[in-house]
Amino acid sequence: MDIHQRIDTAIMATLARGQGGLAAPRQLSEALVYACTPGGARIRPTILVSVALACGDDQPAATDAAATALELIHCASLVHDDLPCFDDADLRRGKPTVHKAYSEPLAVLTGDSLIVMAFETLARVAPKAPDRVAPLVTALARRTGMPHGICAGQGWESEPEIDLDAYHLSKTGALFIAATQMGALAAGQEAEPWYELGARIGAAFQVADDLRDALGSEASLGKPAHQDELHNRPNAVRELGVDGAVRRLGDILSGAIASIPSCPGEASLAHMVRMQAERLTPGLNPVRV
Amino acid sequence: MDIHQRIDTAIMATLARGQGGLAAPRQLSEALVYACTPGGARIRPTILVSVALACGDDQPAATDAAATALELIHCASLVHDDLPCFDDADLRRGKPTVHKAYSEPLAVLTGDSLIVMAFETLARVAPKAPDRVAPLVTALARRTGMPHGICAGQGWESEPEIDLDAYHLSKTGALFIAATQMGALAAGQEAEPWYELGARIGAAFQVADDLRDALGSEASLGKPAHQDELHNRPNAVRELGVDGAVRRLGDILSGAIASIPSCPGEASLAHMVRMQAERLTPGLNPVRV
Numbered sequence: 001m002d003i004h005q006r007i008d009t010a011i012m013a014t015l016a017r018g019q020g021g022l023a024a025p026r027q028l029s030e031a032l033v034y035a036c037t038p039g040g041a042r043i044r045p046t047i048l049v050s051v052a053l054a055c056g057d058d059q060p061a062a063t064d065a066a067a068t069a070l071e072l073i074h075c076a077s078l079v080h081d082d083l084p085c086f087d088d089a090d091l092r093r094g095k096p097t098v099h100k101a102y103s104e105p106l107a108v109l110t111g112d113s114l115i116v117m118a119f120e121t122l123a124r125v126a127p128k129a130p131d132r133v134a135p136l137v138t139a140l141a142r143r144t145g146m147p148h149g150i151c152a153g154q155g156w157e158s159e160p161e162i163d164l165d166a167y168h169l170s171k172t173g174a175l176f177i178a179a180t181q182m183g184a185l186a187a188g189q190e191a192e193p194w195y196e197l198g199a200r201i202g203a204a205f206q207v208a209d210d211l212r213d214a215l216g217s218e219a220s221l222g223k224p225a226h227q228d229e230l231h232n233r234p235n236a237v238r239e240l241g242v243d244g245a246v247r248r249l250g251d252i253l254s255g256a257i258a259s260i261p262s263c264p265g266e267a268s269l270a271h272m273v274r275m276q277a278e279r280l281t282p283g284l285n286p287v288r289v
Numbered sequence: 290m291d292i293h294q295r296i297d298t299a300i301m302a303t304l305a306r307g308q309g310g311l312a313a314p315r316q317l318s319e320a321l322v323y324a325c326t327p328g329g330a331r332i333r334p335t336i337l338v339s340v341a342l343a344c345g346d347d348q349p350a351a352t353d354a355a356a357t358a359l360e361l362i363h364c365a366s367l368v369h370d371d372l373p374c375f376d377d378a379d380l381r382r383g384k385p386t387v388h389k390a391y392s393e394p395l396a397v398l399t400g401d402s403l404i405v406m407a408f409e410t411l412a413r414v415a416p417k418a419p420d421r422v423a424p425l426v427t428a429l430a431r432r433t434g435m436p437h438g439i440c441a442g443q444g445w446e447s448e449p450e451i452d453l454d455a456y457h458l459s460k461t462g463a464l465f466i467a468a469t470q471m472g473a474l475a476a477g478q479e480a481e482p483w484y485e486l487g488a489r490i491g492a493a494f495q496v497a498d499d500l501r502d503a504l505g506s507e508a509s510l511g512k513p514a515h516q517d518e519l520h521n522r523p524n525a526v527r528e529l530g531v532d533g534a535v536r537r538l539g540d541i542l543s544g545a546i547a548s549i550p551s552c553p554g555e556a557s558l559a560h561m562v563r564m565q566a567e568r569l570t571p572g573l574n575p576v577r578v
Contacts, residue, residue, distance in 0.1 A: 020436020023455055028444030032435060080401065085393035104374035106447055108397065109440050112369065112404060116434030119408040119426055126423035133423045134415035137408055145405030146321060147309020151398050155317030158395055166312055 003053075007045045010064035011036060011071055018117045031102045031110040032117075036075045040093055043276060044179045045071045047201065050272045051183025051194060054265025058188055059129045066125075066136055066186040069118040070178055073144050076114035077175075079107050081154065087231070091223050115144070135185045143178035150174050157233070164234060172209065173202030193261040200256035201273065207249045208280035210236040246281075253277050292342075296334045299353035300325060300360055307406045320391045320399040321406075325364045329382055332565060333468045334360045336490065339561045340472025340483060343554025347476055348418045355414075355425055355475040358407040359467055362433050365403035366464075368396050370443065376520070378513060404433070414475075424474045432467035439463050446522070453523060461498065462491030482550040489545035490562065496538045497569035499525040535570075542566050 001009070015036060019029040045067035052063040082089040082097040084104065089097050099107035122136045143149045153171025156162050180198035181191035214237040216225045228235040236245040257270045290298070304325060308318040334356035341352040371378040371386040373393065378386050388396035411425045432438045442460025445451050466487035470480035503526035505514045517524040525534040546559045 018435045020441070023452070024436030024441055025444035025448050027447050028435060028441065076401075080397055083397065085397065103447060106444065108369055108372065108374065109444050111401070112365075113435040113438075113440040113444075115401060115404050116430050116438065116440065120430035120434065123423040123426035123430065130420065130423065133426070134412040134419065137412035137422070137426060141405050141409035141412065145409065146307045146317060146402040147313030149402075149405065151402040151405065152309070152313055152317065155314035155395065155398050155402075158316050158392060159314050163312070 003046055003049050004042065006064070007042050007049060007067050007071070008039055010068045011039070011042075011045075014068045014072070014117065014121050018113065018120075027102055028106055028109055028113065031098055031106050032113060034101060035079045035098050035110050035114065036072065038093060039071075041276075041279060042071060043205075043279075044074055044175050047176065047179040047198075047272070047276070048183040048186070050265075050269055051180050051197075052187045054263045054269045055184055055187035055189045056264060057186075059125075059132070059186065062125045062129045062132050062136070062186040063183070065121050066140075066182040069121045069136070069140055070175065070182060072114045072118040072121070073140065073150075073178075074175055076111040076118070077150050077154075079114070080111040083107055086154070087224075087227060089224060089227075093223070118144075129188070132185060132188065135191065136182055139181045139185055139191055140178055143174035143181075148174065157231075162234070167234070168203065168206050169199065172206040173199050176202035176205060189263075196259040197256055197261075197273075200252055200259060201276070204249055204252040204256060204277065205280060207236045207245055207252065208277075211242070211245055211249070211281060214238075215242070249277075249281065292335055292338050293331060295353065296331050296338060296356050296360070297328055299357045300328070300334075303357045303361070303406065303410050307402065307409075316391055317395055317398055317402065320387055320395050321402060323390060324368045324387050324399050324403065325361065327382060328360075330565075330568060331360060332494075332568075333363055333464050336465065336468040336487075336561070336565070337472040337475070339554075339558055340469050340486075341476045343552045343558045344473055344476035344478045345553060348414075348421070351414045351418045351421050351425070351475040352472070354410050355429075355471040358410045358425070358429055359464065359471060361403045361407040361410070362429065362439075362467075363464055365400040365407070366439050366443075368403070369400040372396055375443070376513075376516060378516075380507070380513065407433075418477075421474060421477065424480065425471055428470045428474055428480055429467055432463035432470075437463065446520075451523070456523070457492065457495050458488065461495040462488050465491035465494060478552075485548040486545055486550075486562075489541055489548060490565070493538055493541040493545060493566065494569060496525045496534055496541065497566075500531070500534055500538070500570060503527075504531070538566075538570065 015033050018032055048067045048070055049063055057063055079098045081087055082092055083099055090100055098110050119137055123133055126133050145151050148170050156167040177195055177198035180194040184194045185191050213225055213228050257273050260266055260269050304322050307321055337356045337359055338352055346352055368387045370376055371381055372388055379389055387399050408426055412422055415422050434440050437459050445456040466484055469483040469487035473483045474480050502514060502517050507513050546562050549555050549558050
């Protein structure tokens with residue numbers, strides 16, 4: 001089973017449990033799966049599992065739970081970000097957004113339920129690795145909520161003056177930091193040495209996303225393009241131009257690879273970062289590392 | 290320090306940490322506290338702490354964390370329930386709802402952040418009582434998310450046919466079950482024997498809420514009255530009449546007191562249930578137990 005299959009199997013098993021069969025409200029039950037499929041690249045859990053593997057992956061159930069929890073939080077954030085009061089998006093991953101396909105109340109509840117399910121999933125690690133539950137819950141919560149998680153990142157968009165570093169670090173960086181740190185924690189290692197790799201991958205992803213938003217079309221993205229310009233949000237292409245943004249992306253990724261802590265799977269991790277970079281910006285070839 | 294002070298101190302300390310000072314977005318930071326104050330009766334955490342005290346309260350920090358987490362989830366649910374796509378409420382606890390005072394995006398984010406903060410708070414129990422973190426996270430998540438928590442309860446309102454028992458148990462009962470079970474877990478006891486007390490208090494609260502919604506005014510409730518009729522939701526007063534609903538409330542509460550598991554603080558717990566019942570329905574005197 002490759003990483004992608006492994007992650008999807010874990011996520012689908014967790015969702016099935018959360019759906020609850022006939023004793024649960026049918027539409028909300030369906031919307032949970034709708035919001036998390038098709039999975040796309042599952043970049044964050046892929047990074048998480050890659051780090052866990054590089055650290056030995058001595059408790060695969062902990063790694064699976066961590067990867068699932070992280071992806072559920074990511075999917076929840078997409079559902080809420082797409083709501084009419086935020087991006088008011090009709091399409092996501094090439095299909096109608098949750099509030100379009102179901103309703104706005106069900107989209108709010110889907111996001112809420114997925115957030116709760118994420119933490120519930122981490123608690124299920126207890127029978128096999130009781131000492132890893134609290135560090136995983138803490139790492140995920142810290143990068144999800146206030147004051148430094150993706151909620152804070154979205155919160156900055158309501159401020160008259162944005163602290164740009166805090167904004168990017170929390171809005172996009174946070175879940176990549178969670179990915180590398182939770183991967184290490186799931187394998188019984190310290191989280192701290194893995195902060196920089198996550199932060200750098202997050203920064204790279206932000207620049208790549210800016211490039212795709214500026215250069216892409218709705219058809220190629222599976223969601224509306226040019227949203228940053230429309231919503232007057234900061235964007236690296238507006239700041240640096242296309243060539244400058246591509247150069248910055250390459251620099252960040254070189255630094256990311258250089259920051260990988262010494263561990264048994266160091267080389268394969270570097271390979272994974274290169275692969276993700278190519279996937280992020282097809283045709284732009286920013287990475288010559 | 291009485292229970293009410295103890296709970297408020299714990300909640301305010303947790304919120305201050307979540308606000309994050311100057312490095313966080315200011316409005317979202319403020320909205321977190323706005324959504325949780327003034328506290329009102331703090332019924333759920335009061336029940337939780339009362340159960341923990343009745344069980345010995347051997348780790349007060351665990352009890353405080355559990356009470357805080359439960360109340361944060363309750364406050365989050367109020368913020369999201371008040372949103373335009375649900376109750377579209379302008380008032381809550383006598384002041385503008387979060388989306389009215391701040392904005393709809395900030396109300397969504399406030400709810401999300403409070404949910405995350407609840408689980409983060411439970412993880413902080415680890416240094417003092419590492420084995421209690423996972424059971425507390427599981428108990429809270431189970432009564433919050435899908436398929437049996439308050440999210441499921443709200444989800445039932447989008448269904449063409451409602452399973453009334455599942456609806457009431459999840460919509461109102463869930464957080465009272467969490468209250469009694471988390472109180473026991475925080476004190477190192479089993480959760481299961483405390484299910485019935487929580488479920489019965491929840492059922493009583495539902496009937497009391499139905500009575501207040503049917504008989505109250507916006508001024509006395511601090512929120513709009515007659516919402517059940519307006520939204521065509523099930524209500525015990527519509528089903529049984531006022532006298533019938535008051536009688537049912539009395540029956541449920543007698544059963545609740547009878548269900549209290551044998552423990553050192555059994556008598557004071559029974560007293561607490563009577564006090565909560567009187568507070569729920571001032572002037573109606575349903576309880577002669």
